[in-house]
Amino acid sequence: MRRIVVTINGRERAATVEDRLLLSDFLRGPMGLRGTHVGCEHGSCGACTIRLDGAAVRSCLLLAAQADGCSVQTVEGLAEPEAELTTLQRAFKRHHGLQCGFCTPGILMSAAELLESGERPTRREVEELLSGHLCRCTGYAGIVSAIMEAVDEPR
């Protein structure tokens, strides 16, 4: 067991964790952040993607202990609970970029990193970004359109 301090969605959180505890389980369990979903636990589906010091990464392939001293953003950190959805989230809604919503938080975190980068990707580049995320509901078209639109919108 070890003591870690992680800044999660802007708030410093301290906890005692087992060495082998996965970051995904840490977020979902003791941190109460159920928006990070677990779909494969071997890094293939992308559902558990969060941002670690800004970079979108699989939280099932990280140990909670490795987040010590880092900043983590989860889907709960995109829009404040009572505040409006972000541009990106609204675009997902408009383009029907989600159905069951299970893969959505991970995709939003990858897309949020892209948006912050200020890059102007082509549709193909967005598809390549999404190739690391499995969605079995939408056929991806609405997701791609939503991200393209969000990239184009002033923030």
Add this chain to the structure above:
Amino acid sequence: MTPSETAVRGFVGRALERVEDDTLLRGQGWFIGDLDPLPSTGHAAVVRSPLAHARILSVETADALAAPGVIGVVTGADVARLSHPFPSALGDAAPSFHACAVETARYVGEPICVVVATDRYLAEDAAELVRVEYEPLAVASDTATAPVVHDRSFRYGDPEAAFAAADLVVRASFRQPRSSATPIECYGVIASWEAATGSVTAWANFQGPFTLHGVAAAALGIHGSKLRLCTPAESGGSYGIKSGVYVPIVLMAVCSRALGIPVRFIEDRVEHMLASQHATERLSEVEAAFSHDGRLLGLRLDLLDDVGAYVRAPEPATLYRMHACITGAYDVQDVAVRSRVAVTNRCPTGLNRGFGGPQLYGALERTMAIAARRLELDPAELARRNLVRVEQMPYRAAAGAVYDSGDYERCLDAVLELAGYAELRAAQAPARAEGRLLGVGLACIVEPSVSNMGYISLAQTPAERAAGLPKSGNSEGVSIAIGPHGGVTVRFTSTPQGQGHRTVAAQIVADALGIDPADVDARTEADTAANPWTVSSGNYSSRFGAVVASAIHIAATQLADRLRALAAPILEAEPAEIELRDGAAHAGGSSVSLRRLVGAAHWNAAGVGGEGLALTCTYTVPIAAADPDDRINGSACYGFIADVAAVEVDPETGVVRVTSYATVHDAGRILNPLIAEGQVLGGLAHGIGAALLEEHRYDADGNLETASFVDYMPPTATELPPVRSLQIESPSPVTPLGAKGLGEGNTMSAPAAIANAVADALGVDQLELPLTHERVWRALRR
């Protein structure tokens, strides 16, 4: 008022954004893995068979029991003591089975015992300490040679005469591989046995059909009323697969009973791949008789489904779900069908999106393309000569389906236009001259929706059926209530997993009551102790648009009638003259707000009278039981889909690229075009995955070679083509809103359309799905 008039005026038919989305986009949905309804719930890890077929000689649990955090271990012996084998549609013909292997394991991944601990990490640690001794047995790993446990033959019209009159008979064999829809959320169950009452409460991401609730209760040896089954508000996709969660529900209920605590099981991905529920592999032999001018005269189909280790309910439904419409979109009345079921040492099969459709059309639509080549006809022309014609509607198909509406030829024309079919064809020869292989493939399919509860009775002979109770129809129950302040709550058991049922329900109710959809709360969390449900409830056979939406519409209309009755004395008008709109009842220039009306009804109930503002009603689609000639109208509605796929095949590498895909649907009246389009694109992605990438492969020893997302490959955004889609609306005369289902059609059509396109590019008839690069490369070299 015709449906199109309401469509103009109301919310139904509009592409409203979904009410589900805000919650999900914020990560605030409640999925099964997020629920923690009872204190001191143990976490289960399942010890699974490493062998495909083996006698279990001993299960040694002492080390596991001594491991940290372990609460208990539940073995096959406990399961045999505390539960019954599952009832099976084929009775004793196939091996019987419990929720866990008792004496014999029959597939890799079958549960052997369950370790329950204080968390999943510790449960997995202890599971490794369980020692099981096996005696390996012979493995049935090949469908063609596996034991056949069911064999029925059907004959409609005069197939012998049709084949005798044929100018051309096309014979072909096909194999539809095993696959699975792999929702991103796996199975999850929390079960609690209450000893004092002998009852179970289970939370699970179950998707129906609720026939399986009864199957689970029977296995637990309790009445259905003693199995309270609840689903969370959200479910992370299912596409059929989560029907099978009833098996771990039983297993966890037994664990809870044995250990005296609630037990939670969250299936992991490898477990899901190994042991949840696959789609059947099907071997098909097709013979199609044609006249010289391309009229399809007769069909013979010999179908063999591999259902895995057990005939697990609702199997052998994959064989029979499409039986009534086994002639697809074509007008042919002389048909012979042989339907067989084989059991192998593989994961049991069950619902997966398209259920029976990819298996049927993968053979039938390929056969039509092969016939077109032999007849030297364009496939579109061959289809045109055989499609059921609009003036034949409603059309009684050979095996009993009644196609309720549709103009198939118009859809065909539309898709040819949408795809640029003529241009695609024209581009082929010049490309070939440059060494480029372009292919164009067509599929015309009928998409059934809302299964007749009686279709599976075709597995029985007419005499066996006559000895039992008839089965028919498909029903949904809906409760609707308007509260004292005017908000409307509507509840039904459609167990959605992303199809936007709450949004569409709000649209329907808003139209009936003349209110804003935002004032309607649709609750879809199943709770068999509290909410209306029927044995046919659930989210399968694309039943929402046709039966659930109908039930919601009828319930809301009945509530509207009650509001009109309340308003009549106030407005001094006849109820029939009162119009509900903008949150008020209107008649002859005067109006009263609904808020006032319902306030009075609630708070001055004795003074106002009336029947109350909460009601429950059940709607049943009128589809009858099977007749003595083995004909049944297997589904309530039949949509139509015409697809054109264009591919380019790299002749040196075998790489197939789907360059464009066009699809035209007629699913009756569209309730929400945004959601309908999402269903089309999603179903298509499943179909394209099955066409190009997805297969659950077993080796000769019955080991699954594709037990993770590294080896089992759903398509990603980079593999999917640009899609053009169009909806043509021929309202169904069967349902009150004119809607049919549409969630599965492209999963049924796309594998055939793409296979036809690749066969066209290669100029070959023999192809096997999925069309992996390597397979196509080999096909090029045959």
Add this chain to the structure above:
Amino acid sequence: MKPAPFILERPETIDEALALLDRHGDDAKVLAGGQSLVALLNLRMARPEVVVDINRLGDLAGSLVEEGVLRVGALTRQRRLERSPGALAACPLLGQALPYVGHVATRNRGTVGGTIAHGDASSELCLLLATLGGSVIAERAQSEREITADDLFVSHLQTSLEPQELVTEVRFPALGTGWRTSFLEVSPRHGDYAFCAVACALRAADGRVHEARLGAGAVADRPLRLRAAERALVAGESPRAVGEIARGEVPARDDYRHELAGVLVERAITAALA
């Protein structure tokens, strides 16, 4: 699917890390990006007693070009390298190959050193190292050595690294002016393990190829440098003929991959020359 218990060590200096590896030897596993290792831990297919997490060794991240060599710190994230103009200028093949390595979210975490030390026969980065004749610096408690790609890759997922050694740097020879490169692969889906990958670098002038580097991945138990094909290319053989020769250099793991190697070599040369 949860890891079996292990002890996590999170050293803050390279010396600490090396001391830990020295102490635990075979019982320890180095955790760099973790994109393979943690998945294997979760599946309980890897069961080290000690996991030595090197992610605090910030000194090991970054890259620089020095004396004609691109020196990449072992902890450099793949995504960082993919976006490093200096690295890509020195080694344009990296820019062409890295997009094929997994996905953005795995490249964000996956490291160059970790990938090389993992030694997957279908790894694009291992292929580049073999094709370009690169090397790694492997340090241990009291010593360090440079291991060439030829000596490093022993078999699939097997390298000549000792358990006590840590890859601290990966060295790609920089290509000078006049070099053209191409990278092609055939895989089931974007980002998957390839059926075959081919890297090509050549220096052409006056209508002929003066120097060439050719390599194929996923066709053998380790990435292969195709030396006979390189010689044939410099000798003026056509891309098609060089493809044929490359096919001959590839062991027949299966006929499909064998064929792909020839096709992709031909295409890669044509693309590089275009």
